[in-house]
Amino acid sequence: MTRPLISALTAILLLVVAAVGTSSSASAAEDVHIDVANFYFCDPSFLNNVCETTIAAGDTVVWDDVGGLHTVTQCDDTFSACPPSGGFDSGFLNPDDTFTQTFDTPGTVSYWCSIHPVQMRGRIIVEAQETPTPTPAATPPPTTMPTSTPGDGTPTASPVITPADVPSTGGAPNGNGDSSLLALIVALGIAIASASVLTLVGTRRR
DSSP states (O other): OOHHHHHHHHHHHHHHHHHHHHHHHHTSOOEEEEEEETTEESSGGGTTEEEEEEEETTOEEEEEEOSSOBOOEEEOTTSOSSSOTTOOBOOOBOTTOEEEEEOOSOEEEEEEOSSSTTTEEEEEEEEOOOOOOOOOOOOOOOEEEEOOOOTTSOOOEEEEOOOOOOOOOSOOOSSHHHHHHHHHHHHHHHHHHHHHHHHHHHHHHO
């Protein structure tokens, strides 16, 4: 197998790795929908109460007006300043209108309907994204190599310590699609290693 072919297989492997990373990051964020109606957020059980919705940082909340004229207006924690400086305000929403807001920073954001401030209140709880825990690699056992022979001609062995592998960080992405891509990466890696061995053997035979 020639060097150009090995280089081509290496390039394909790098493209697959990049595709796995892009797919994993693109699927991280989600859209979370909240109903807006007379006179509640979420569902009728939250009339005159605060509807709490928990999301992950980076998720987008979509408020769907399913009945009546309402607003989605950010408030401070005590619902006394609505909206606070820099806070969001949907303006008037009619049935079938939507209002969208993405939350990138962990924390708690309160909101209400400015037309029905007592009946309709809500709170978005934004949690930080979980980071994968590194999995340490297994440490191989020590190996031995023969050394010089003593006077009786019997070889003796002295231990040669093999350094432990550096712990890997992260892990394979979840999902069937990512598992298939990981299998393809492993197969390409084996193919590249085999090609290198065959090239080396062919060179020595010449």
